[in-house]
Amino acid sequence: MEHIVIIGNGIAGITAARWIRKLSDHRITVISSESDYFFSRTALMYVYMGHMRWQDILPYDADFYKKNRIELIYNHIQSINFYNKILQATDGASYKYDRLILATGSKSNYFNWEGQELEGVCGLYTKQDLDKIEFLSEGIKSAVIVGGGLIGVELAEMLHSRNIKVVLLARDSAYWSAVLPAEEAALVSRHILEHQIDLRHETGLLKINANENGKVASILTDKGHTIPCEFVGITTGVSPNIDFLRNTPLACDKGILVNNYLETNIPNVYAIGDCVQLREPIKDRKAIEAVWYTGSIMGETLAYTICVEPKPYEQLIWFNSAKFFDIEYQVYGLVPNKIEYPLDTLYWESSSGKKSIRLIFDEDTKIIKGFNLMGFRFRQEVCEQWIRKKTPLENVVANIRLAFFEPEFYSDVAPKLLKIYKLKFGKKTSLRSSGSLNAVLRFFKKN
Ligand SMILES: Cc1cc2nc3c(=O)[nH]c(=O)nc-3n(C[C@H](O)[C@H](O)[C@H](O)COP(=O)(O)OP(=O)(O)OC[C@H]3O[C@@H](n4cnc5c(N)ncnc54)[C@H](O)[C@@H]3O)c2cc1C
Numbered sequence: 001m002e003h004i005v006i007i008g009n010g011i012a013g014i015t016a017a018r019w020i021r022k023l024s025d026h027r028i029t030v031i032s033s034e035s036d037y038f039f040s041r042t043a044l045m046y047v048y049m050g051h052m053r054w055q056d057i058l059p060y061d062a063d064f065y066k067k068n069r070i071e072l073i074y075n076h077i078q079s080i081n082f083y084n085k086i087l088q089a090t091d092g093a094s095y096k097y098d099r100l101i102l103a104t105g106s107k108s109n110y111f112n113w114e115g116q117e118l119e120g121v122c123g124l125y126t127k128q129d130l131d132k133i134e135f136l137s138e139g140i141k142s143a144v145i146v147g148g149g150l151i152g153v154e155l156a157e158m159l160h161s162r163n164i165k166v167v168l169l170a171r172d173s174a175y176w177s178a179v180l181p182a183e184e185a186a187l188v189s190r191h192i193l194e195h196q197i198d199l200r201h202e203t204g205l206l207k208i209n210a211n212e213n214g215k216v217a218s219i220l221t222d223k224g225h226t227i228p229c230e231f232v233g234i235t236t237g238v239s240p241n242i243d244f245l246r247n248t249p250l251a252c253d254k255g256i257l258v259n260n261y262l263e264t265n266i267p268n269v270y271a272i273g274d275c276v277q278l279r280e281p282i283k284d285r286k287a288i289e290a291v292w293y294t295g296s297i298m299g300e301t302l303a304y305t306i307c308v309e310p311k312p313y314e315q316l317i318w319f320n321s322a323k324f325f326d327i328e329y330q331v332y333g334l335v336p337n338k339i340e341y342p343l344d345t346l347y348w349e350s351s352s353g354k355k356s357i358r359l360i361f362d363e364d365t366k367i368i369k370g371f372n373l374m375g376f377r378f379r380q381e382v383c384e385q386w387i388r389k390k391t392p393l394e395n396v397v398a399n400i401r402l403a404f405f406e407p408e409f410y411s412d413v414a415p416k417l418l419k420i421y422k423l424k425f426g427k428k429t430s431l432r433s434s435g436s437l438n439a440v441l442r443f444f445k446k447n
Contacts, residue, residue: 003027004306005087005095007077008103011292012273014038014060015299016101021068023307028069031087031095033076035127037062042292044130045154049161082249082266099268099306102245102256103299106238106274106290115208120216121232124155133158133233140164140230144219146205147235148175150322153188155233156197157325167198167227169205175324181337183347184374187356188324195325208232238290240275253277255288260312262302270306272298278315284334285315293319317384318370327354332383333370335360343369346393346424348417350375357417361393368396371403376413378403379440385447394429397421401435402443410435 004020006013009032017028043057065072075089080100087095108123110116122132133155137143143159145152148170156166172178174185175192192199204222211217218228240255251257251265255277262270273295274288281287297316304311321330335358339345344363349356355375361368367390371383382403386396400417404410414431422428433439 001026002098003029003096004099004101005097006030006101006103007087008032008105008273008275009035009038009072010041010103010105010273010295011038012105012295012299013101013103015296016103016272016303017070017299018068019300019303020307021070023303026307027071029071029073029095029097031073031075031077031089033074036072036074037065039127041125044124044127045158048130048134048158078244080245080248080250082269085268100270101302102242102264102269102271102275103273103295104241104245104275107241107243108234109237109239110234111236113205113207115210115216115219116234118208118210118216118232119214120230121208121234123234124151125238133231136231137162137164142229143167143231143233144169144205144227144229145233145235146219147233147237148172148199148201149179149235149237150176151238152233152235153192153322153324155235156192157195159231159233160195160197164231165196165198167200167229168192169203169221170199170201171204173201175199175201177337179337181335181339181345181347181358181372183349184329184356184358184372185337187349187353187374188327188329190353191324191327205232238274240277240288240290242275261305261310262298262313270302272302278313282315285318289315289318291320317387319380319384327375328373328377330373330377330380331371332378332380333360333368333387335370335372346397346417346420348413348420350413355413357413359393359396359417366393367391368393376409377405379405382440382443385443389447394421394427398429398431399433399443401431402433402440404435407435 004026009030013030017030020028037058040057046052077087078090079088085097108125120136123129142165144167145155146169156168159166175189177185206220206222209218216232218226220226242252256271256275257279258264258271258276259279262272264271274290278287301311301313317333319332342363343360346359358372360370368386400414401410
């Protein structure tokens with residue numbers, strides 16, 4: 001029996017712990033310094049908005065850890081002696097390991113702006129950030145959020161829910177256009193503006209000004225505008241949380257470098273989740289993919305490698321989802337912001353400008369490559385199956401009803417997609433599948 005120590009009790013660390021327990025009798029210790037128990041980071045915003053309580057976002061209760069013999073330690077590791085296999089904590093405690101799993105997650109990016117340390121400035125990543133935002137936003141009337149990504153919009157919605165006037169600064173010419181194709185970026189920009197968020201494109205932060213009490217009073221943008229505010233939210237992306245591992249024998253670049261087996265350059269030391277940078281990402285994919293499901297898959301894969309036999313980590317078909325106020329966003333597969341040869345696209349947008357469907361395909365082979373959805377939820381398994389099976393676009397369009405979660409939408413939308421297909425290719429095709437639950441089950445049976 002080995003002693004496996006995991007630093008980080010997020011989705012990656014706890015998934016690894018759960019699976020190691022399922023597959024072995026090893027001693028498992030999880031050391032983490034943000035919260036006593038694993039919580040759902042993606043649901044932090046709902047706690048602030050009063051939709052959920054803190055205890056509602058804890059996937060497991062204390063009993064679960066006890067039953068599974070997963071020892072939890074609330075402490076912060078400040079250094080690691082990889083030679084002696086000893087972890088040194090900030091309170092003086094030290095811990096020995098046989099194998100070490102680094103699952104230290106991400107941290108918010110700050111770019112050394114003048115005034116970023118003032119009271120009233122905060123990111124949104126940790127539980128402590130949430131507590132701080134709760135405290136700082138009490139009774140305030142105005143806020144500026146810097147950074148127009150997914151977390152920026154979440155923070156805007158949170159503050160808006162408490163009637164705080166929000167200015168959102170975004171670098172891109174339309175919301176998140178570094179990631180979203182132009183039409184979807186414009187759709188989301190419009191939607192954010194309709195929610196009375198003062199979204200300012202192509203605008204960055206230059207400095208944060210203090211009042212006479214040393215608190216945030218205003219910000220200066222790189223356009224030369226001063227915006228008075230009582231709170232500044234910093235949501236300019238995240239990066240691997242690995243500062244304490246720099247200048248050690250552990251090979252790091254932007255993240256901890258791992259091979260396909262999630263092994264670092266040091267024997268018996270592994271890394272999983274947001275803190276990881278893959279040495280060899282697959283084509284069209286990133287080396288750092290800081291999303292929930294990758295942490296979970298890495299945790300499970302590594303447990304198998306440690307307890308059973310070496311199993312390579314596979315970057316599965318890309319998936320992400322988020323919400324822009326009440327517009328749901330889902331992406332499956334390959335959807336770049338600029339769609340250029342060898343890719344091509346079919347795009348439909350509702351007349352209300354609040355819903356859209358984009359299909360990405362290979363221009364030469366007409367094989368489906370990706371789906372980008374605004375205001376709809378598609379069945380993940382169906383989309384993934386189409387991509388995996390290299391399905392021709394025509395088949396996807398003809399059977400599109402299979403993908404819709406909400407059948408009330410497809411009677412209206414599916415024929416419109418067909419029309420766009422016909423316009424583009426001058427070729428008629430008809431809807432083949434009914435989209436009923438039975439049809440979906442038949443689809444899975446066949447595939
Ligand atoms: C507001 C918000 C919304 C999000 N929404 C989505 C979403 O909708 N969909 C999605 O896919 N992803 C979303 N994400 C991203 C997702 O939450 C992360 O990808 C995921 O939580 C990363 O998990 P992890 O286990 O790698 O790391 P983390 O969850 O960051 O956990 C790592 C833990 O390790 C601890 N730790 C680090 N260093 C040490 C140390 N030296 N000593 C002790 N403890 C340490 C940290 O304090 C932390 O608690 C969101 C993130 C945020 C912040």
